[in-house]
Amino acid sequence: MKFIVSILLTALLAFVAGLFTQFPWWVFAISSFVVSALITQSPGKSFLSGFLGLFLLWVILAIIKDAANEHILSTKVSQILPLGGSYIMLILITGIIGGLISGFAALTGAYLKKSS
Amino acid sequence: MRIVPLLVSALLTWGAIHLFNTQLSVGGSKTPRLGYFLSPQHGFWQNAESTETNYNGNIVLKDLQGKVEVYIDDRLVPHIYADEDNDAYYVQGYLHAKFRLWQMEFQTHVAAGRLSEIVGKERVPTDQFFRRLGMVYGAEKTKAYVEKNNPEMQSAIDSYAKGVNAYIAQLKPEEIPFEYKLLDYKPEAWTSLKTYLFQMFMSYDLTGRGAVTDLQMSNARNYFGYKDFDRLFTDVQDSLDPIIPKGTVYANPAVKVVSPVDVQTAYLGDTSGNSTAMAPFVPNKSNGSNNWVVGGSKTKSGRPILANDPHLGLNLPSLWFEVQISTPTHRTYGASFPGSPAVIIGFNDSIAWGVTNAGRDVLDYYEMKFKDSTLNEYWYNGEWVKAEKRSETIKVKDSANVIENIAMTVYGPTMYDLHYKNSGSGGKNLALRWTAHDGGSGLLAFYKLNHAKNYDDYLEAISHWNTTGQNFAFASKTGDIALKQQANFVARWFRQGDFILPGQDSTYAWQGYIPTEENPMIKNPERGFVSSANQKSTDKTYPYYLGAASNFPVYRGVIINRKLAAISNATAADIQKLQMDNYNVFAEMARPLIMKYVNQPVLTADEKKYLDIMNSWNGVSDVNEKGATVFNVIWDSLETTIWGDEFAGATTNIGWPDEITLLESLQRDSLYSFADNIKTKNKVETISDAVMEAIKKATVVLQKADKEGKLGWAAFKDTRVSHLLKINPLSALHLPIGGGKHIINATTETHGPSWRMIVHMTDEIEAYGVYPGGQHGNPGSKYYDTFIDYWATGKYYPILFLHLKDAPTHKRIKWLMTFTKA
Numbered sequence: 021m022k023f024i025v026s027i028l029l030t031a032l033l034a035f036v037a038g039l040f041t042q043f044p045w046w047v048f049a050i051s052s053f054v055v056s057a058l059i060t061q062s063p064g065k066s067f068l069s070g071f072l073g074l075f076l077l078w079v080i081l082a083i084i085k086d087a088a089n090e091h092i093l094s095t096k097v098s099q100i101l102p103l104g105g106s107y108i109m110l111i112l113i114t115g116i117i118g119g120l121i122s123g124f125a126a127l128t129g130a131y132l133k134k135s136s
Numbered sequence: 137m138r139i140v141p142l143l144v145s146a147l148l149t150w151g152a153i154h155l156f157n158t159q160l161s162v163g164g165s166k167t168p169r170l171g172y173f174l175s176p177q178h179g180f181w182q183n184a185e186s187t188e189t190n191y192n193g194n195i196v197l198k199d200l201q202g203k204v205e206v207y208i209d210d211r212l213v214p215h216i217y218a219d220e221d222n223d224a225y226y227v228q229g230y231l232h233a234k235f236r237l238w239q240m241e242f243q244t245h246v247a248a249g250r251l252s253e254i255v256g257k258e259r260v261p262t263d264q265f266f267r268r269l270g271m272v273y274g275a276e277k278t279k280a281y282v283e284k285n286n287p288e289m290q291s292a293i294d295s296y297a298k299g300v301n302a303y304i305a306q307l308k309p310e311e312i313p314f315e316y317k318l319l320d321y322k323p324e325a326w327t328s329l330k331t332y333l334f335q336m337f338m339s340y341d342l343t344g345r346g347a348v349t350d351l352q353m354s355n356a357r358n359y360f361g362y363k364d365f366d367r368l369f370t371d372v373q374d375s376l377d378p379i380i381p382k383g384t385v386y387a388n389p390a391v392k393v394v395s396p397v398d399v400q401t402a403y404l405g406d407t408s409g410n411s412t413a414m415a416p417f418v419p420n421k422s423n424g425s426n427n428w429v430v431g432g433s434k435t436k437s438g439r440p441i442l443a444n445d446p447h448l449g450l451n452l453p454s455l456w457f458e459v460q461i462s463t464p465t466h467r468t469y470g471a472s473f474p475g476s477p478a479v480i481i482g483f484n485d486s487i488a489w490g491v492t493n494a495g496r497d498v499l500d501y502y503e504m505k506f507k508d509s510t511l512n513e514y515w516y517n518g519e520w521v522k523a524e525k526r527s528e529t530i531k532v533k534d535s536a537n538v539i540e541n542i543a544m545t546v547y548g549p550t551m552y553d554l555h556y557k558n559s560g561s562g563g564k565n566l567a568l569r570w571t572a573h574d575g576g577s578g579l580l581a582f583y584k585l586n587h588a589k590n591y592d593d594y595l596e597a598i599s600h601w602n603t604t605g606q607n608f609a610f611a612s613k614t615g616d617i618a619l620k621q622q623a624n625f626v627a628r629w630f631r632q633g634d635f636i637l638p639g640q641d642s643t644y645a646w647q648g649y650i651p652t653e654e655n656p657m658i659k660n661p662e663r664g665f666v667s668s669a670n671q672k673s674t675d676k677t678y679p680y681y682l683g684a685a686s687n688f689p690v691y692r693g694v695i696i697n698r699k700l701a702a703i704s705n706a707t708a709a710d711i712q713k714l715q716m717d718n719y720n721v722f723a724e725m726a727r728p729l730i731m732k733y734v735n736q737p738v739l740t741a742d743e744k745k746y747l748d749i750m751n752s753w754n755g756v757s758d759v760n761e762k763g764a765t766v767f768n769v770i771w772d773s774l775e776t777t778i779w780g781d782e783f784a785g786a787t788t789n790i791g792w793p794d795e796i797t798l799l800e801s802l803q804r805d806s807l808y809s810f811a812d813n814i815k816t817k818n819k820v821e822t823i824s825d826a827v828m829e830a831i832k833k834a835t836v837v838l839q840k841a842d843k844e845g846k847l848g849w850a851a852f853k854d855t856r857v858s859h860l861l862k863i864n865p866l867s868a869l870h871l872p873i874g875g876g877k878h879i880i881n882a883t884t885e886t887h888g889p890s891w892r893m894i895v896h897m898t899d900e901i902e903a904y905g906v907y908p909g910g911q912h913g914n915p916g917s918k919y920y921d922t923f924i925d926y927w928a929t930g931k932y933y934p935i936l937f938l939h940l941k942d943a944p945t946h947k948r949i950k951w952l953m954t955f956t957k958a
Contacts, residue, residue: 038177041310045175046153053149063141081176089184093314093916097180099865100318101167114174114181117156121171124149131145135138 022059023069029055030073030122035081048074048118049125056129063130070126075119082111159320166256168318183314183916191951196958197302199295200226204955207943209936212911212919214953215460217940222295224461225477227955229299232457233326236474236913237304238313239453241323242860244330244475247271247337252532254321260530260538267528267540268556269347270549271340274573275332278603281575282332286600289580293328296477300326314915315861332578334475339572341448343604345419345687346499346633347551347568353684354635355788358407367801368793368810371630371685374800375725377697379607379619379673380656381663389679391648395629402638404631420887423448424689425492426715426880427609428667428696429617431660436705439897440611443711444481444490445889447882450857452867452921454909456480456891461586462940468586469937471891471907476579478586481893483903483937486589487612488895492668494605494621497628497683498571500646502547502639503564509554511543511565517641521546547639548573567639569646571624576602581622591616591659598622599652607668613897619666620657621673624649628681650680665700669693669880686794691878695721699880708896708904714880715892716930718757722878723767726799727755730770733827743835746770757849758874764849768876769837771795774830781814795878849874855883857908857924859915866915868908873928881930892932904932 033055034048052073056066086094086107094107103109156171173179191208202219204227209215214231218224232240245251249263249271283290304323312323357365396403425446432438448455456471461479470482481490506523507513513520523543530538543550547569554565577600584597590612598608598620605623610616626633627648637644656673658666671693672682682688698721699714727750734747746766753763779792801808802823811823821829841847846854850872859866875881875888882888888908896902908927912919926933936948943949 035177038175041178041308044157045172045178046157049149049153063145078174078176082181085176085181085184088186088188089916090187090918092187092918092920093180093184096865096915100863105865110174114176117171117174121149121152121156124145124152127145128142128149131138131142135142 022061023065026055026059026061026066026069026126027073027076029059030070030126031077034074034077034122046121049121052122052125053129056126057133060133061130063127063134066130067123067127070129071119071123074122075115078118079111079115082114086111169320172320173317178310180314180317180916182310183317183914185914185917187918189917191953193953195230195953195955197226197230197955198958199298199302200955200957202957205940205943206231206953206955207938207946207949208951208953209946209948210950211458211922211933213458213460213936215462215936215938215943215949217462217943219464221463221465222291223955224463225292226295226299226302228459228461228472228477229296229326230303230955231299231459232472232474233300233303235911236453236457237300237323238315239860239913240300240326240330240334240475242315243337244333247275247333247340249528249530252530252535252538254319254533256533257535260532263530264538264540264556266340267530268542268549268551269340269344270542270568270570270573271333271336272528273526273549274336274339274570275329277573277575278332278335278578279329282578282580286577286580289578289583290328292477292583293331293579296331297326297328313913319861331476334473335578336572338473339604341419342423342493343498343570343572345421345423346497346570348418349684349686349791350499350501350634350636352789352791355786356790357404357635359786359788359790361407362404368797369684369686370797372800373672373685373688373690373796375690375694375796376672376675377690377694378671378675379621379668379693380658380675380678381661382675384658384674384677386674386678387654389627390651390654391627391680393627393629393632393647393680395632396643399629403635403644406635420449423493423887424495424670424692424882426667426669426692426696426882427490427492427607427619428665428700429609429611429619430700430703430706430711431617431664432615433664434700434704434706435896436707437896437898439613440615440617441706441708441711441897442483442488442490442609442611442617442895443715443893444492444609445715445882445892446481446491447888448890449887450855450890450908452857452859452909452915453913454890454907456907456909457911458905458907460936460938466587467937467939469903469935471893471905474913478579478583480582481891482586483895483901484586484588485613485901487585487594487610488897488901489585489588489594489611490609490893492607492609493670494607494623494673495670495683495687496605496621496623496625497633497687498604498623498626500569500633501551501566501636502545502569502644503636504545504547504550504567504639506543506553506565511541511550511553514543514545514565515640516546523550545639547645564636566636571603571626574603574624576624590614591618594618595620607673609666609668611895611897613899615897616660617666618657618659619668621655621668622652623655625655625680626650628683630681632681634684663701665703667693667696667700669696686791689878690796691722692880692882695719695880708894708902711894712904712930712932715889715894716875717880718874720755720757720764720767720876720879722795722799723755723764725803726771726795727751727767729799729802730774730827733824734831735824735828738828739831740835742839743831746835746838747831756874757876757879759850759872760848761874762847762849764874764876765841765847765852766834766838768852769841770830770834773833773837774798774827776833777813777826777830778810782810849876853885855885855888855928857921858886868921868924871924871928889927892927894932901937903935903937905935906932
């Protein structure tokens with residue numbers, strides 16, 4: 021239960037923080053850190069819920085944009101990066117980058133809780 | 137100890153953020169900041185615009201005088217209806233920014249020498265070049281002139297700038313265009329100066345070749361000596377059919393130009409000092425265009441039809457943006473420049489106009505002598521004259537500023553000196569004299585054409601075009617047709633300015649400008665049409681030197697005039713066909729010459745096969761024609777065979793002679809001495825030897841193309857429309873389009889008709905247009921490249937030239953944006 025709540029809270033806070041686009045794009049690292057510092061979980065689970073929260077958020081947001089755009093831009097960007105023109109790869113990479121940073125931030129939060 | 141994992145995980149977090157928040161160098165270029173770029177709420181996903189985007193809106197802005205309605209049609213062309221001219225330009229600025237902001241800023245950054253600021257130190261040489269060329273200097277002078285003399289124009293440009301800034305001001309961080317995110321920088325405020333910088337950008341593109349060719353010509357003269365130079369770079373063009381028909385009588389010149397007494401020894405015969413300098417990018421030699429007007433006597437309706445297709449570099453986003461501007465003073469439609477107010481090529485309720493490049497020489501170098509390395513004083517007319525210094529600071533991303541101190545002379549900025557080396561010149565100091573630095577009225581001519589009602593208005597309007605030369609074609613509903621070549625043209629003596637000129641006194645200075653009444657012009661001619669295709673405007677009887685013949689391509693003019701002379705009962709559809717005509721008149725003249733010198737018995741099977749393909753070709757360079765490919769490859773090989781040996785010895789950079797020079801020399805002289813390969817000591821090669829050698833070389837190229845399935849002309853030519861940053865995934869590649877050099881449809885690999893327009897001057901104007909791009913500059917929009925297929929296949933969009941009363945209910949109108957005063 022804690023695990024699910026952590027994922028949802030991580031995603032929700034990241035989404036809300038991301039609405040303030042004058043803040044840097046990595047502002048979610050702070051909210052993910054706070055979530056895992058508040059909800060006690062093992063470091064492994066903290067990392068995973070932090071990762072999944074952002075992975076799911078970014079993947080879903082990207083899919084919404086991409087579907088409305090009929091893959092026009094994602095196909096081009098996926099050739100530039102280069103990911104072979106696959107929009108699916110691009111969406112996954114998007115999710116993984118957000119997830120990794122959030123996961124590490126959550127891990128930090130978990131260890132802070134343990135050491136205090 | 138729990139502190140270790142805490143520190144490690146904190147470090148990992150910081151490290152990951154840092155890694156994805158940094159531009160990484162990969163293979164010579166930089167990635168975007170990946171975390172930012174991929175963040176769905178901040179980065180490029182925000183630019184993935186819905187294909188169902190609704191462009192309706194009510195926009196409240198300060199600085200507006202009244203209400204403005206913009207009806208947007210199914211091709212995303214805005215039709216602007218305003219109660220005041222300045223409101224219309226304000227909203228035009230807003231809309232240009234909405235659809236083309238990145239491009240507008242990028243192009244003016246190029247002109248201003250500011251690329252290093254956004255890209256980094258690898259672009260410093262480009263920026264230095266444009267700074268020293270006086271691009272900013274020229275823009276400042278034009279702005280000052282217009283502010284002093286043309287308040288109407290100035291207020292249009294200021295209103296436009298305010299409109300651009302109104303858009304930028306309401307732009308949220310995540311909404312900035314895609315390319316800013318890719319290169320990682322942000323838009324800045326727009327200024328009136330940027331409109332003038334854009335004009336300098338166009339001036340460079342259309343007349344800046346001289347900054348390179350004058351050096352190349354000097355090198356060629358030094359290398360060959362003037363006598364041979366004059367054979368290779370001759371002023372003679374037998375096939376020329378000038379803009380003003382041959383036999384026209386010209387009045388006595390008002391400016392009597394006299395060549396200096398020592399011109400033979402100190403100028404033409406001078407062979408000292410080569411220059412190896414090259415521009416970072418040289419304006420395309422084929423920057424030209426076609427325009428023509430068929431008069432009522434030759435059309436089915438009895439009314440004129442005007443056609444124009446400016447040939448420029450083909451880019452995405454396109455140089456052009458279609459727009460309709462309607463105010464109580466005028467109702468005008470056409471192609472506009474993102475970055476400038478008003479319409480540049482278009483029509484209104486009464487008249488239509490189109491432009492081509494005049495190709496006249498308006499840029500010269502003068503060699504200066506400075507007292508010492510401080511460049512504070514230069515020798516002029518027998519005394520030391522103080523050189524003002526113009527300081528230009530180039531900001532460089534992640535690196536220190538670079539400062540250019542440019543010594544300003546009586547002629548203009550010192551382009552090359554000991555700080556900006558023209559290696560091989562022995563430290564020559566070269567000052568630039570360029571009409572683009574003269575101030576002048578800028579866009580006033582176009583502003584006035586937007587409002588013109590008749591022939592007299594047209595003539596008055598274009599009299600304000602006074603820097604770089606254009607051929608303005610004109611048609612009116614009342615049946616007048618006309619064409620005039622206009623600018624402040626230098627009254628030159630023969631060969632003045634083809635080479636670097638001596639600058640130590642005023643002997644070699646420009647002696648005056650040709651009065652505008654004496655500029656080549658033609659109105660309602662007997663033959664029933666006017667046309668221009670960048671050829672020389674007049675025959676030899678015109679009393680002034682037009683500039684080096686290599687500035688003037690000949691063949692498009694020949695074929696256009698031939699076709700127009702034959703046309704009768706023309707309709708707009710006939711004129712569309714003519715704009716897309718792929719007949720190669722150069723091949724018509726060159727193919728028999730090649731065949732005359734072929735030694736049939738010694739041909740190999742493959743050589744014979746390809747020659748047969750060329751011979752059975754109908755001369756039309758259509759998409760699948762293999763003959764067009766064979767002809768072009770053989771001709772290129774012939775040039776290499778004839779020129780390669782002589783020019784290989786030149787250590788400096790020299791351009792080869794024009795195709796017309798080779799063709800006409802070979803036609804005139806069966807013992808043409810350059811046919812000899814000077815590398816073979818004991819043999820004198822004939823033209824036939826050269827032709828056979830060329831066929832042999834060409835066959836190798838053709839076999840390879842054949843094997844790759846690229847013998848068809850379009851596949852071989854491989855036309856593309858590139859994104860301004862040359863990023864292939866953002867470009868349109870391998871386009872199925874014919875045409876090419878010397879052909880009316882002048883589409884080459886990266887260059888060609890950038891806007892095709894046809895206007896039939898009937899009571900309700902019938903007009904067609906298409907350009908290789910789309911109205912939206914965002915690569916994430918479905919309107920980014922929508923017109924390209926139409927353009928490639930020669931189709932046209934019927935232009936919607938709307939009256940306000942019809943706009944709300946018209947079936948092609950999709951959206952309405954209203955702008956109201958705050």
